[in-house]
Amino acid sequence: MKPTNLSRRHAMLRAGGALSLASIGTLTPISKALAASESKDAPSLPDYASWKNPDALIIHSANTMETKRGAFGDGLITPLDRLFVRNNLNPPSEEITEDPDSWEIRIEGVKNPTTFTVGELKRMGLESVPMILQCSGNGRGYFPSEPSGTQWTVGAAGCVIFTGIPVKKLIEATGGIADGMKYMTSTGGEEIPEGIDPDTVKVERSVPAEISDRALLAWEINGVPLPLAHGGPLRLVVPGFTGVNSIKYVKQVAFTEDQSSANIQQNSYRMAPLGEKGSPEYDSVWEMPVKSWVTQPSEPDQTLKSGLVQIKGLAMGGNSDVTGVEVSVDGGDTWHEAKFVGPDLGPYAWRQFVYPVELEPGKYEVTSRATNADGQTQPKERMENNRGYLNNSWHDHMLSITVA
Amino acid sequence: MKPTNLSRRHAMLRAGGALSLASIGTLTPISKALAASESKDAPSLPDYASWKNPDALIIHSANTMETKRGAFGDGLITPLDRLFVRNNLNPPSEEITEDPDSWEIRIEGVKNPTTFTVGELKRMGLESVPMILQCSGNGRGYFPSEPSGTQWTVGAAGCVIFTGIPVKKLIEATGGIADGMKYMTSTGGEEIPEGIDPDTVKVERSVPAEISDRALLAWEINGVPLPLAHGGPLRLVVPGFTGVNSIKYVKQVAFTEDQSSANIQQNSYRMAPLGEKGSPEYDSVWEMPVKSWVTQPSEPDQTLKSGLVQIKGLAMGGNSDVTGVEVSVDGGDTWHEAKFVGPDLGPYAWRQFVYPVELEPGKYEVTSRATNADGQTQPKERMENNRGYLNNSWHDHMLSITVA
Numbered sequence: 004m005k006p007t008n009l010s011r012r013h014a015m016l017r018a019g020g021a022l023s024l025a026s027i028g029t030l031t032p033i034s035k036a037l038a039a040s041e042s043k044d045a046p047s048l049p050d051y052a053s054w055k056n057p058d059a060l061i062i063h064s065a066n067t068m069e070t071k072r073g074a075f076g077d078g079l080i081t082p083l084d085r086l087f088v089r090n091n092l093n094p095p096s097e098e099i100t101e102d103p104d105s106w107e108i109r110i111e112g113v114k115n116p117t118t119f120t121v122g123e124l125k126r127m128g129l130e131s132v133p134m135i136l137q138c139s140g141n142g143r144g145y146f147p148s149e150p151s152g153t154q155w156t157v158g159a160a161g162c163v164i165f166t167g168i169p170v171k172k173l174i175e176a177t178g179g180i181a182d183g184m185k186y187m188t189s190t191g192g193e194e195i196p197e198g199i200d201p202d203t204v205k206v207e208r209s210v211p212a213e214i215s216d217r218a219l220l221a222w223e224i225n226g227v228p229l230p231l232a233h234g235g236p237l238r239l240v241v242p243g244f245t246g247v248n249s250i251k252y253v254k255q256v257a258f259t260e261d262q263s264s265a266n267i268q269q270n271s272y273r274m275a276p277l278g279e280k281g282s283p284e285y286d287s288v289w290e291m292p293v294k295s296w297v298t299q300p301s302e303p304d305q306t307l308k309s310g311l312v313q314i315k316g317l318a319m320g321g322n323s324d325v326t327g328v329e330v331s332v333d334g335g336d337t338w339h340e341a342k343f344v345g346p347d348l349g350p351y352a353w354r355q356f357v358y359p360v361e362l363e364p365g366k367y368e369v370t371s372r373a374t375n376a377d378g379q380t381q382p383k384e385r386m387e388n389n390r391g392y393l394n395n396s397w398h399d400h401m402l403s404i405t406v407a
Numbered sequence: 408m409k410p411t412n413l414s415r416r417h418a419m420l421r422a423g424g425a426l427s428l429a430s431i432g433t434l435t436p437i438s439k440a441l442a443a444s445e446s447k448d449a450p451s452l453p454d455y456a457s458w459k460n461p462d463a464l465i466i467h468s469a470n471t472m473e474t475k476r477g478a479f480g481d482g483l484i485t486p487l488d489r490l491f492v493r494n495n496l497n498p499p500s501e502e503i504t505e506d507p508d509s510w511e512i513r514i515e516g517v518k519n520p521t522t523f524t525v526g527e528l529k530r531m532g533l534e535s536v537p538m539i540l541q542c543s544g545n546g547r548g549y550f551p552s553e554p555s556g557t558q559w560t561v562g563a564a565g566c567v568i569f570t571g572i573p574v575k576k577l578i579e580a581t582g583g584i585a586d587g588m589k590y591m592t593s594t595g596g597e598e599i600p601e602g603i604d605p606d607t608v609k610v611e612r613s614v615p616a617e618i619s620d621r622a623l624l625a626w627e628i629n630g631v632p633l634p635l636a637h638g639g640p641l642r643l644v645v646p647g648f649t650g651v652n653s654i655k656y657v658k659q660v661a662f663t664e665d666q667s668s669a670n671i672q673q674n675s676y677r678m679a680p681l682g683e684k685g686s687p688e689y690d691s692v693w694e695m696p697v698k699s700w701v702t703q704p705s706e707p708d709q710t711l712k713s714g715l716v717q718i719k720g721l722a723m724g725g726n727s728d729v730t731g732v733e734v735s736v737d738g739g740d741t742w743h744e745a746k747f748v749g750p751d752l753g754p755y756a757w758r759q760f761v762y763p764v765e766l767e768p769g770k771y772e773v774t775s776r777a778t779n780a781d782g783q784t785q786p787k788e789r790m791e792n793n794r795g796y797l798n799n800s801w802h803d804h805m806l807s808i809t810v811a
Contacts (some may be wrong), residue, residue: 076630077535077570080484085630129717129761131481131749164749166481225481226489313533345535345568348750357533 048320051094052232059085061158066090069141069158073301075317079345079355080133081161083225088232089159091206091267092193095231095252099192103228103236108220111259112188114178121222121237127176132219132242133348135162135319139245139272139288142385142394148277150391157296157400162317162353165240167221170256185256187215189239192252202265208248208272209262209288210241217242217351220253232367241261242351243322244289245393247272262287275389291321293381294395295328295356295373297402306405309364315344319353320375327374330358335366335383335398341371350376362406370401414579436669455498456636463489465562473545473562477705479721483749483759484537485565487629487757492636493542493563495610496597496669499635499656503596507632507640512624516592516662518582525626525641531580534571534774536623537607537752539566539723543649543676543692546789546798552681554795561700561804563642566721566757569644571625574660584616586663596656606669607769612676613666621646621755624657646755647726648693649797651676661807666691679793695725697785698778698799699732699760710809713768719748723757724779731778734762738772739787739802745775754780766810774805 048055049065057073059082068088076082099106104122119127138159140152153159170187174180191206210218219240222229229235234251241248249266262268262283272288273281295318300307318328324347329338341356348354357373372381385396394400452459463478463486467550503510508526524529542563544556557563574591576729578584595610612623623644624632633639638655645652651671666672666687676692677685699722704711722732728751733742746760750757753766760775776785789800 077533077627078568078630079535080568080630082630101733113600124440126715127762128720129481129759130749131483131759133750164482164484166749191711223481226482228483311530313530315533344533345570346537346750346756352750355533355535359532 045312051097052088054084054230055088055232056082056084056218058218060087061285063153063154066093067153069155070161071301072157072296072298074158075298077315077344077346077355079162079352080225081163083163083227083230083233084361085395086136086161086163086233087138087159089153089246090251092191092204093192095192097231099229099252100231100235105223106236108237108253108268109255110173110177110257111255112181113174113185114181117177119173124168124173124220124237127244128172129166130169130219131164131166132161132240132351133162133164134240134351135160135291135353136240136246136249137291139247139392140390142396142399143391145387145393145394145399146306146387147394148387148389150389152390159246161200162348163224164186164226165221165238166223166226167175167219167237167240170215170218170220170239171329173220173256174215180215180258183260186210186262187212187218188257188259188263189250189253190255190257191250192254200225205265206250207263207265208246208266209259209268212258214241214244215258220256243291245272245291248289266375271390272392274386274392277387277389279392288392291319292393292395293321293325293373293375293379294319295325295331295367295371295381295397296400297371300402300404302367303402304404307362307407309362309406312360312362312406314341314360314369316371317353317358318356318371318373320373322349322350323376324350325354325373326376328371329355330356330360330369331370332360332367332369334401335370338372363370364406367406368401369404370397372397411525412449455501456492458488459492459636460486460488464491464589465560467557470497471557473559475705476561476566476700476702478562479565479672479702481719481748481754481759483566483752485567487567487631487634487637490540490565490567490637491542491563493557493650494593496608499596499598500637503656504632504635504639507626510640512641512657513659514577514581514661515586516588516661517578517738520584521581523577528572528577528624528641531627533570534573534623535568535570536644536755537566537568538644538646538755539564539695539757540650540653541695543651543796544794546800546803547795549798549800549803550789550795552791552793552795553791556795563650567628567754568630569623569625569642570627570630571623571641571644574619574622574624575642577624577660578619584662585662586682587651589616590614590663590666591616591622592661592663592667593657594652594659594661595654596658609669610654610671611667611669612651612654613663613672614648616662618645618648619662623662629665647695649676649695652693675794676796677794678790678796681791681793683793685794690717692796695723696797696799697725697729697777697779697783698723699729699775699785699801700804701734701773701775703806704773704806707806709806710811711766713766713810716766716810718745718762718764718773720745720775721757721761722760722775722777724754724781725783726754727780728754729777730760730780732760732775734760734764734773734775736764736766736771736773738805739774742776753786768810771808772805773808774801776801
């Protein structure tokens with residue numbers, strides 16, 4: 004039940020993370036500007052994300068920011084200024100969001116390949132989907148193998164509502180998927196530096212073609228035009244799949260016989276065993292597994308006041324409804340059914356849960372485990388892999404706290 | 408089918424309202440500050456709501472701002488910086504939201520009257536409820552009788568997610584409602600000017616005691632601490648009831664034998680006939696009726712491009728699920744079933760709808776009518792009343808547009 008060798012990294016994560024945590028609970032929009040000017044020690048927000056709330060985020064770098072565990076809010080939908088950011092390349096110029104309706108998207112690998120503007124898409128259909136965006140490497144910071152990459156804890160995830168047009172509407176409008184095409188391969192609009200083989204850097208991902216049934220080309224997030232930081236003016240979003248598969252500033256959706264030749268598809272985001280390099284022989288990181296974590300308590304080594312405590316958190320089924328969550332306060336020895344809070348927003352959204360419990364003074368190991376409609380329960384152990392993907396271990400996400 | 412005598416008021420509303428409407432579609436959080444500095448002609452936002460998006464709002468006064476018809480967004484939940492504001496008195500000092508956990512709420516008219524702090528409430532329970540906030544006078548601007556009060560069109564309404572503790576939990580914790588109490592009477596924390604009979608100005612509203620079953624004492628809205636502009640640090644929210652019944656900065660919830668003696672309960676917010684003064688003999692404005700309106704097109708006299716158009720809008724059941732919406736483009740002569748977009752967030756939330764239609768060049772009269780689970784359908788005519796409350800007439804909410 005002891006923390007393993009993670010305390011060094013935890014301390015590091017806390018240093019960047021917990022700085023102004025006490026102020027989160029009282030943070031109103033009005034005090035945001037003030038709070039920002041007070042965060043002197045943390046790395047600062049990049050220009051394209053300057054409108055984010057720095058007190059709610061752990062800023063790892065200019066292209067990687069995660070939501071603090073205590074800053075998701077209890078409103079089911081993650082406030083946009085607290086939502087994590089993770090870019091594989093630097094984003095394009097802000098200019099591309101100034102006239103979103105003129106952005107062009109090419110549909111290929113269909114009977115009648117066509118280029119549409121976003122303005123045209125908006126006249127063709129409308130759908131809204133609540134869904135979790137979660138980085139493939141969320142929870143990497145808990146791997147004892149210390150995989151390279153951003154040391155995310157729980158916050159490279161958020162639940163948002165995307166609005167756009169179903170990809171299947173565009174398939175219909177372009178005559179259907181061409182014969183023999185097995186993948187939907189989408190390409191981001193990032194600028195590729197000159198003199199580099201595009202395959203080494205370009206953001207292009209393939210998912211099974213049938214997944215297009217649930218995908219959306221989205222121009223809105225949480226009711227506002229999609230900002231550049233989250234892939235505006237247009238993003239391909241794939242509910243139930245990890246974030247890398249939801250292509251930002253998407254400029255092409257192609258139905259293809261084979262998976263993309265890009266390195267990000269062939270070798271990165273592969274479930275390679277410890278010590279092995281990623282390659283096409285290993286599973287691609289696509290679907291998200293069942294997962295949950297507590298958000299209150301929200302910090303390792305936190306001290307809570309004794310008495311009645313609301314242990315709360317977030318739970319996701321991955322690719323089917325989350326049907327139950329249990330909470331343990333004794334490191335997984337005993338489990339107690341938690342209660343869902345608020346409405347069910349569908350299989351791709353998360354649910355809030357709460358477990359009210361009377362806690363005497365003492366030490367507690369607090370964690371949660373979710374079960375989904377497919378009967379899968381969040382496991383104690385992570386799936387070991389070389390790059391630290393898909394961590395859903397309830398043990399890794401546990402917090403040791405003191406009740407005084 | 409012609410606009411009646413409303414054109415003068417429509418023109419006035421448009422002058423204040425549509426100023427920068429073209430920019431709404433492309434407005435990102437980043438361009439907000441810029442947009443604000445460009446809105447030279449509109450009245451400016453008051454300090455307590457300075458974080459609002461002025462381009463999304465019609466600013467009637469320092470205490471009344473409504474969301475423009477084209478600015479609700481398509482994400483089901485109204486973005487907070489676009490949500491309407493309506494205060495009966497000036498709000499208290501911003502200071503009351505600085506340490507929200509210390510705010511005190513008195514529970515009276517129960518077996519064991521008790522004062523709780525918000526910090527204590529947070530340890531006692533947790534619930535999240537998606538619900539419509541709508542001013543009783545939303546749609547007043549369409550009454551030909553020109554009732555006094557803010558000339559709201561459609562935008563004194565929003566759908567948000569409130570988080571707090573169910574009032575019934577507090578009733579349980581205080582021994583149950585005292586015998587003979589028929590109303591839940593809640594009091595706002597506004598400062599009452601000296602030398603005035605408090606009953607003439609205080610914001611204190613009574614609703615039937617059994618409605619406490621669905622009420623919440625809320626400290627969060629859309630996942631962030633409740634700002635002063637929306638009643639923070641603590642608001643009593645009554646799902647299904649008009650906004651005036653959801654008491655801001657609530658300092659007392661009392662179960663009472665009689666309705667409040669305050670003027671706002673006795674005489675205001677009463678369904679008095681045209682020409683009569685409000686008084687207790689008329690129904691209090693409590694429950695919201697079934698209602699819908701189109702949001703695209705979003706302006707009277709708008710010109711749309713011919714071809715396929717997505718007519719879209721928002722529909723609410725009032726106090727039961729909205730089960731269907733029809734759209735008419737010929738002034739109500741023929742109706743077409745619209746399709747719901749996105750998930751059902753429960754009986755107190757609204758749903759988005761869309762009706763895709765091919766429109767030839769010409770003139771159209773576009774409107775919608777909703778039906779709820781109780782079998783009630785939105786009527787053609789408003790319920791006439793002296794102060795312009797509860798307007799749900801589909802005819803009043805119709806837009807005359809041109810397709811070119």
